[in-house]
Amino acid sequence: MVTAPSRRPSLPLRLTGIGKRFGAVVAVGGVDLTVEAGEFVTLLGPSGSGKTTLLKVVAGFEAPDRGTVHIGATDVTRMPPGRRNIGMVFQNYALFPHMTVARNVAFPLSVRHVAREEIGRRVAAALALVELGGYDERLPAQLSGGQQQRVALSRAVVFDPGLQLLDEPFGALDRRLRQQLQEEVRRLQRRLGLTAVFVTHDQEEALLLSDRIAVMNQGAIEQIGPPHEIYARPRTVFAAGFIGESNLWSGPVTARDGADVTIAADGMNLRARAPAVASGGSATAMVRPERVRLLGGAEPADNRVSARVEEISYLGQTQKYLLAAGSRRLTAVWDLTAAPVGSIAVGACVTVGWSAADVHLIAG
Amino acid sequence: MSISLPADEPPRAGIAARLGGGAGPFVLGLPALVFLLLLFVGPVLRLLVLSVEGGDLAAYEKAVTDGLYLTVFWETFRIAAIVTAASIVLGYPVAYWLTTVSRTTAAIGFACILVPLMTSVLVRTYAWMVILGRNGIINRALRDWGLIDAPLPLLHNLPSVVIGMTHVLLPMFILPVYSVMVRVDRELLRAADGLGASGGQIFARVYFPLTWPGVLAGGTLVFIVALGFYITPALLGGGRIIMIANVIENQVQTLLDWRFASALSMVLLLATLAIQAASSRVQAPRG
Known part of the structure; x- marks a missing residue:
């Protein structure tokens, strides 16, 4: 039904020795992380653990003091955000309020000068993916929070990004909607085979969605592994205390x-x-x-x-x-x-x- | 004149209820209403009556058919348009700059914008005469440096009037635009950046459309106020640049034709209201 076969493939992400400090504060201190193509990895940690900074480094909104970021075989460490071909989903959706749903989703395509007919086709397909067909001409303000985040999701996949980044995308939603959208994100990611890096402080969310969880604390990854392993065999007291009750x-x-x-x-x-x-x-x-x-x-x-x-x-x-x-x-x-x-x-x-x-x- | 800025809906009902129901807000607005009725609506109505004195519309006929007055109207609109364009070109970057700097720098910037605004128009216009005059600062400097032999005619022409008026009106453009710009969510710009837009595309498709309401509000304000300018064109135009307010003054002071002056005023008022109405219907450009 959707253009899955014609998609450009998702790419692996490789972080090597990423360090970033703000003044005297070390936000990220020497992180190595590899995310395989099509894998869903969650950066889980409390606020101030460096997970959001790390995501911004991957997205290109922050330049690391040291270390390199590779997407596929390309070193993108010094590349501006727009050239990295990353689909980003923000906590507050970041939909353009003056554009209709269709124009929002078309945005990454139209700035790349994709032909008009192809934009129409791909926008329709991307909106169908998140079950928002028929909402093309609505403005974001006319949609519920959940619908807005689905528009943002479809905008983040419509241009076949090599990598998808999700920055606490469900933080502003109530519990029920959050569960629905979690399932939707997981379904979309599996179906399109997206490489995804997801940031959250919600351990339940991390356990539910991830192929692997990277538990972050004080700018470092304390442990990385599949959810069941993190839950059953935490390697540090912090990881044990942060995930589940113990x-x-x-x-x-x-x-x-x-x-x-x-x-x-x-x-x-x-x-x-x-x-x-x-x-x-x-x-x-x-x-x-x-x-x-x-x-x-x-x-x-x-x-x-x-x-x-x-x-x-x-x-x-x-x-x-x-x-x-x-x-x-x-x-x-x-x-x-x-x-x-x-x-x-x-x-x-x-x-x-x-x-x-x-x-x-x-x-x- | 009302300039509508996009604002969050205030919790009207709650405040109204606490102030004693539906009558509360009305009572609060009453002094201003009385003031406006006595000092604004009253005189305007008086002008309206004066303009149709004698029971015919002869004064209006003259105002909208006589080539001389049509030329002045045209010139007035043209100057207002140039001043508005100049304010947009000069003011938009300044307003943007103010949103990017630290609080302290922004405060200094605002002081620089507001101090002239609080200085009398007359003083500021005389200052321009001192700068642009035959023996003004610029001509003196150019002559001292040996760049020119005879003084340049910097005063009493269109550019000098436009410079003087833009100087007076620029703050009125910057402030509404700034107020819209500070509310633009930076995350949207970051999102556009991340989705692959170039700097130019981010500006044209996201930032400018989002700040357009401010440009429209500030531009309308500048244009309408410019239409009624009197002192600046009178002094810097030196009789060679004539705007409609100068004509109206001339009719009243010299020719004592109150009826025609009133008709001209009413035409100006109608034009102003029409512009206001038109600007409130202009849609923001879609990215």
Whole structure:
């Protein structure tokens, strides 16, 4: 239905040693990153982590102090933004308010002096892609926020860019619309085989959309990998804390017993399956809330804790329990078959546990 | 005269309600309304009555058919148009520059624009006479440097009138244009840049269309005010450049023909209103 076969191919992106400082502040400190052709990579991090600066360097709106940017085989480090052939989607859509939807989408083509008939054809196809056929003559102000962002999306793909950049494109939308558009972006990106770099501070969004996530903190990539890997095996305490909820305890590794080690953390002895971690060093143990199980009286478990229920939050399919064991706080998430609503009250004492295999160890 | 600038819709209803419902805003506007009725609408109506004194439209007939007055009207519109064009050419870059500099520099820039605006037109016009006159600064300097033997006729011609009027009116163009320019979202320019537009294309297709309402507002303001200029053409034109206001003054002061002066005034007023109406219908250029 769409011009997918005739598209120029998407290109890989390669960043080498990108550094950028603003005065005394290091915004990006020596980042290497390769995005394969057709891959969707998310730069995830809090504000000030350097993700937006890095995106601007790729787009050409900021010149890096050092390092190079390659799109395909071309070194674009010193190339002006317009020559890089990048489709950019902005948080505030950046639609031209004085142009109709059709003219907005036609803009990248008409500045390239594409023939009029071809512009018409490609604009119609690009608008059909985001299901906005028939909206050609509307002005942006006459569209909802979601529709405006779809126009921006179609404007960013209509000229077959080698690379698509998305700068927190859903930040201004409400939750429901955001979910719809997330699916739309993912569908479009897969269908057109776009190489995409997406910037967000929303970890859920990152987990949902990405082929790989680059977790950024203080101007550096802390970890890069597929979402499930980032979630299950974060390499730093920052990554563990930033993505999903987690219970974290740190302390020295005191004993080894086959594949298992014991960590004396926060006054309790935690058993973890970690063949590679040496005894004697210190480590941070992470247990995801859904790995914490509610234990019956005699049920065996590698780790057992008695705790008092402090707070219960109802999340629909699951409930989140904030537990206190002495001075330690612990979060558990149980679905309604494990703990039906009302079966556990605030103030109740429960025994919880988790297996050694569910503990992820972060060295240091 | 009302110049409409695009503005965000103010929360009228809320403020009106707090000030005591529908009558509140009206009461607030009342002093200004009375002032305008007494000092503007009243005299205009009086002029209207004067112009048809004797029960016929003979004065109007003379105003719109007599070649002499048609020439003056034409000259008046031509000068106003030249001054407007000069204000746009000179003022647009200045307004843009003001949006790009730091707050301090912008404040200094505005002072430079506003101080002349607050100086009397008469003073500024005499200043131009001092600069452009036979023994003025320019002629003196050129003669001292041996570049010319006889003084250049810099005064009492069209260029001197245009220079003087543009000087007076330039701030009235810069301010509305600036107010529109500062509200242009920089991200749009960045988007255009990123989508492959050249500098010229960004200006022609995005920036200029977005600032067009300001150009239109400032240009209309300058044009309309220029139509009624009196002191500057009188002094810098030296009787050789005659605009309609000079003719009206002449009719009143010298010829004591109040009826004809009133008719000329009404024609000028109608022309002004027509321009205002036309300018509010002009569409922004589409990228």
